[in-house]
Amino acid sequence: MRAMELRATGSIETNPQALHLVQRDTPKPAAGEILVAVSVCGVCHTELDEIEGRTPPPRLPVIPGHEIIGIVAAKGPGCRRYDGGERVGIGWIHSSDGGAEENLSAAFRATGRDVDGGYAEYVVVPERYAYPIPEVFGDAEAAPLLCAGGVGYRSLMLAAIDDGDALGLTGFGGSGHLVLQLAKHLYPSSPVYVFARSATERAFALELGADWAGDTADAPPSAPQAIIDTTPAWKPVLAALECLRPGGRLVINAIRKEARDLDLMASLRYEDHLWMEKEIKSVANVTHHDLEAFLPIAAEIPLHVEVQVYALEDANEALADLRAGHVRGAKVLQIN
Secondary structure (H helix, E strand, O other), rough: OOEEEEEEOOOOOOOOOOOOEEEEEOOOOOOOEEEEEEEEEEEEEHHHHHHHOOOOOOOOOOOOOOOOOOOOOEOOOOOOOOOOOEEEEEEEEEEEEHHHHHHHHOEEEEEOEEEEEOOEOEEEEHHOOEEEOOOOOOOEEEEEHHHHHHHHHHHHHHHHHOOOOOEEEEEEOOOOOHHHHHHHHOOOOOOEEEEEOOHHHHHHHHHHHHHHHHEEOOOOOOOOOEEEEEOOHHHHHHHHHHHHOOEEEEEEEOOOOOOHHHHHOOOOOHHHOOOOOOOOEOOOOOOHHHHHHHHHHHHHHHHHOOEEEEEEHHHHHHHHHHHHHHOOOOEEEEEE
């Protein structure tokens, strides 16, 4: 099978061809696993974190990718959930202990980091961690739902707002454009404010129904009860904490933060950024419960998923565009 393989970690700015097109043997499903013929795989910022060593794979080489849509092609012994031929999705969670906090468990393994992922023609996964995809979504539209959408849903639940509370979104890429629509559906009386450094992203947010859009440090019409940050930077953290209302919560939806502007955190002022019982909550991974709850809601809305499609062989180009901030919605690799 064709696959894009990561052999060594390092900055993609100095090594823009970090992934290598290779031929691999098609994996075989073990007991409890299914083999999925991959149709498309989304491109996530977490792949940059893996490639650049912020959340390094435990072994190399490895095939990245964890926003996977495909068809059940075969099943291992003991599988009963799927017969074969069904369209399924696979997310960041490849496997865990199955508990309510499986995202925090030592048993958690990530698709495309701890095991081979979806930048390939085939992938294997335990059948309980593959999810039926609603028919309303095409393959490319569905791919970002498996991470940008599912983890975005978890972020919104952790924000713990009530209908009518103002919500802020910092950064407006693959996850932000889905969370905006989700928030408008679940909390119709809540104004949603979008903070983004790109004028294009701000215009896109207004197209999708944001009540206000401004630059990272701009002041919105009212202080948000919660802000969800999906950026890799530290400047938005300081700006969000200063902007929150008393008792508000910042939810950081990122596997890792980059160190480029970490020195800005030295300017954190307790009285402006943390006092008045403000909270910081991080999002750690995702559970299968999140994805099972989110996908039917996404179909009910239905979410408008904006995608830019690349060939599998152009995965390095897609990652470079993502690093450069050339984002409107989500990026997806077409594989089969």
